[in-house]
Amino acid sequence: MDLDERIARRRSARQGRSVVVDRTDLSPVVHRSDPVGRGPVLEQLLDVLEPVFDGELPSPIAVVGPAGSGTSAIVTALFGALNERLSESTRAIGTTTRAGSTEPVTWFVYVDGRRVESAFAFYRAVLSVISTEPVPESGVGTDELRERLGERVARPDRRAVVAIDHHDEPETLSYDRVCELLEPLSDSVSTVAVGQRAPDDWSDDHPTVPVPAYRHHELVDVITDRASTGLAAGVLDHEPIREVAMWADGNAHDALAALFGAAVLATADGSERIETEHLETARADVPDDGVHLDRVLALSETRQRVLLDLVAVDSTDRPIREVAAEIADRSSLTAGTVKRFLYELADRGVIERVPLPANGSGRRPSSVVPRFPTIAFRALGPVRDDDDADETGEGSVASESGSETR
DSSP: OOHHHHHHHHHHHHHTTOSBSOHHHHOTTOOOSSOTTOHHHHHHHHHHTGGGGGTOOOOOEEEEOOTTSOHHHHHHHHHHHHHHHHSHHHHTTTOOOTTSOOOOEEEEEEEETTSOOSHHHHHHHHHHHHOSSOOOSSSSOHHHHHHHHHHHTOSTTEEEEEEEETTTSTTSOOHHHHHHHHGGGTTTEEEEEEESSOOTTOOTTSOEEEOOOOOHHHHHHHHHHHHHHHBOTTSSOHHHHHHHHHHHTTOHHHHHHHHHHHHHHHHHHTOSSOOHHHHHHHHHTSOTTOOOHHHHHTSOHHHHHHHHHHHHSOOTTOOHHHHHHHHHHTSSSOHHHHHHHHHHHHHHTSEEEEEOOOOSSSOOOEEEEESSOHHHHHHHSOOOSSSHHHHHTHHHHHTSSOOOOO
16 A cells, blocks of 8 residues: 555545544454565565476475464465466466467465365365366366366466465364365475464475464554554554553454454444553453454354354353344244254354353253454444444444455
8 A cells, every 4th residue: 555545544534533444454354465574484485485486396385373373364465476476367468488488387376274165165266266267156066177177287387386274273174185185186286284283294394384473563563554554543552552462462363353343342432542441342352262253254144143143142141042042033043053053153162162050950051152252243244134233333343444355
């Protein structure tokens, strides 16, 4: 973003007396194209990817870091930049030699394991990057998509590096499964495993790029960068930013979730500034060792709506059966279906079962509580059919900049 655009956006926001200038820039699930404070890690990753600059495939790579360290942001940013320089779309500009041959083409494909759960979806995700033609969503089989992928990389001067993110989370496509799906193309495709740990039985011969948690000053820079484009001028002082960074303890997701939540609360209050009470409430809404908000937003819309209703009702010290019945009354689902969803989401770790005091000789009851930032989720999740979102201010923040992209 250039300086003129920054000034125009700030001026527009102040004229409208709005806390939020750009909701997307504040979102904890949106990555910058140039990650702040991650230059050394980008250099390490470029080191192990260096064979691509000689037209060769790198060995399999693992990018490993704790929650909120920016592993996804690093890989998506670097792959986007590399595609601009080494993919076929760049070659089409004019790299044909006098002899008529072209330079090697390397595609860099980022696959989000949270949103790709089948072989069909995986092949389609890869083809959507490397194919010059639209990739059908239905009407073709998995085998046909695999054949199309094979045709794209069949020439000796074409290859692809495929990153599978979140491979180590529950219910996502595992790294081993990705390797199985790409095995017929192994001569033309290499892989990058992105997650909080390396794949099981990871070979010592394969490089691992460690991504450390953000240091305090780095996280201050991350928050400041987001606030500078996402919030209106004068809305938030520097000292609260330092306090949020200290509290988040190296986790950028938690810091940005708290910042976003505070902006939601300030907007709901009609305040022209983010006050201390907004930040304190927003920080308290981000669970310790909680679930990344994007994991929740990757769920089906039906499950997200169940979670929206869970957040809206008072589930404290109430058995799951009772909570499920109230959620069912607010939706078209049966109490049995809601109860099943709640148990399933608890098994996934999205919500947590909390034992309640025993009330007899039967099975001990339990309640459920969210393990994700609920204020940000209500603003970024599906729109409710009633007016609850507008009453709490999430609707007004969500309207600041339209839909978001990852």
